[in-house]
Amino acid sequence: MQEQHSFTANQNQGSLYLVPTPIGNLEDMTFRAIKTLKEVDLIAAENPSHTQQLLNHFEIDTKKISFREDNKDYRIDEIINNLQSGLNVAQVSDAGMPSISDPGQELVKACVEQHINVIPLPGANAGLTALIASGLMPQPFYFFGFLNRKNSEQITELEELNKHTETLIFYEAPHRLNKTLKNMQKVFGENRQAVLCRELTKKFEEFDRGSLSELIQWTEDNQVRGEFVVIVDGNDKANEQAEEDDQLAGLSIKEQVDYFISDGMKTNASIKEVAKLHQVKKQEIYNIYHEI
Template sequence: MQSQKSFAKDQTSGILYLVPTPIGNLGDMTFRSVETLKKVDVIASEDTRNTQKLLNHFDIETKQISFHEYNTRQRVPELVKRLLDGENIAQVSDAGMPSISDPGHDLVVACIKQHISVVPLPGANAGLTALIASGLSPQPFYFFGFLNRKQTEQKQQLEKLVNKEETLIIYEAPHRLKKTLTNMNTIFGEERQAVLCRELTKKFEEFLRGSLQELLTWATENEIRGEFVIIVEGNQHASQASTEALPAMSLEDQITNLISAGEKPNDAIKQVAKLRGLRKQDVYATYHHLRDSE
């Protein structure tokens, strides 16, 4: 067991501060966060150019060092050494809480192993900001973050999430939104309720509430801009048998949706067969009307 007294006076090493930054509105920066960034010896930033804009706005002159997913192996030992030598370091991501969808977690783990105090500051977080305004049940919730960009891997992830009873929190980029919603319609079902939360805290903040089918229609008919948080209703029938929890969409519609999302016909048939627990040959025959449909 390890005990951390964050502000003990007899500490010989420095402190790693995890400082949240605004997700869009600079007014969401806290007084404590600004003060911390001013007093530390260095700021470890995911993107120094992006963070410099924030520092300029608040007249913060502290020097930065880059710390991102491509230099983690080099930077973690370097930052830990500086902390052990007594320097105080603030770690920030491009937006929101550090360690969420960025390499900050690796640094936290390394610091804990060296008995270096890790002090988190509260602040902006896109997932929770979206959740409390979504209208869907705020608790319990399951934070997933970004789904895999590859089609096959993403569908496998969604299949693991389909029976989750908790409200789901998922991040998505604008250029991948339509494909992700298509996969959700196929695997979760068209009637599952969800909310698209766009441009949170910014001038064009928008919440789109409806069924997954309605949201897919919106994404198909409109130009998609801005970063999204997708809040998805938990499965209200997760305790039923898996066959009863399958999407209400017809077999043919499921296959058509996958093909529309870029899947090859045979791969789409294989995917639906696996999801429904059917033989691939039977699904193939039904889709191509080689025998009476279901």
């Protein structure tokens, strides 16, 4: 067990401050975040040139170093050494909360292992900002972030997520949005309600609400720009599906096919459903069912 008392001074080492930055509107920067960035000895920034624009706006001249995905392995040791020598360090990502779909988690873990205080500041977060204005149920929710870029792996992730009754929160890039929505439609169904949120907190902030099929059409009729938060309604039939899976688990392949037939499905559709359940080819289930 480990206890952290964030504001109990340790004269021998510094603290790591996790400082959120605005996701679009600079006025969302908090007084405390500005004060912290001015007072720390070092800022570890995902993209120092991008962060410099923020620092210039608030007249902050604290020294910066880069801390990003491709240099984190050696930067973590360097930052830990600075902290252990008594320097206070602030970590920032390009926008929003550090560690949320951005670098940071490994640094936090390393600090915790070294008994260095990790002090989080509250602030802007794109996922929650989009969620509360989406019109979908805000709680419970399940934050996922970016789906896998590979099509087959993305489908696998979505099939697992389809077991959730909670509202789902995703991030997606504009050039991948249409493909991702089509995969969601394939797994969740065309009528699942969702919201596309872009340019959050900026002048051209936009929320597009509708079914997945309607939103796919929207992406094909409009010029898709900006980073997106995609909010998707949870699966209200997930619990029923789990119960059905439990019922099917004790049945033979032939009995499983007959189960779906008794529920009103045609034989070929039932065979296809069982094949999907077992993740095998339809022909394999067909041969078992017909004893070929």
